[in-house]
Amino acid sequence: MNLKNAFNLENDSIHEYSWPKSDKELIDSKLEEKMAIISDVIQSILSAREKISRGLRWPLKEAIVVCKDEKIVEAVEDLQDIIKSQTKDR
Secondary structure, rough: OOOHHHHOOOHHHHHHHOOOOOOOOHHHHHHHHHHHHHHHHHHHHHHHHHHHHOOOOOOOOOOOOOOOOOHHHHHHHOOHHHHHHHHOOO
């Protein structure tokens, strides 16, 4: 109720509002494609860690991604910070 009064909302609950519409012009399909690629890379790194019994709390000096596909190389280079954050101790 405090939020209702603070923001002058009409409805009593957030559940009474409809979902916001997405703006198709803001969708970056190239970024979405890169995220799908690095999702597979992240899963491979986590799988390799599990295979060698190296838990997330044990740091890796490096993870080498070997690939000839330019799309994968570009995605890994552009989004390497996300890969690093998702494959280390959280």
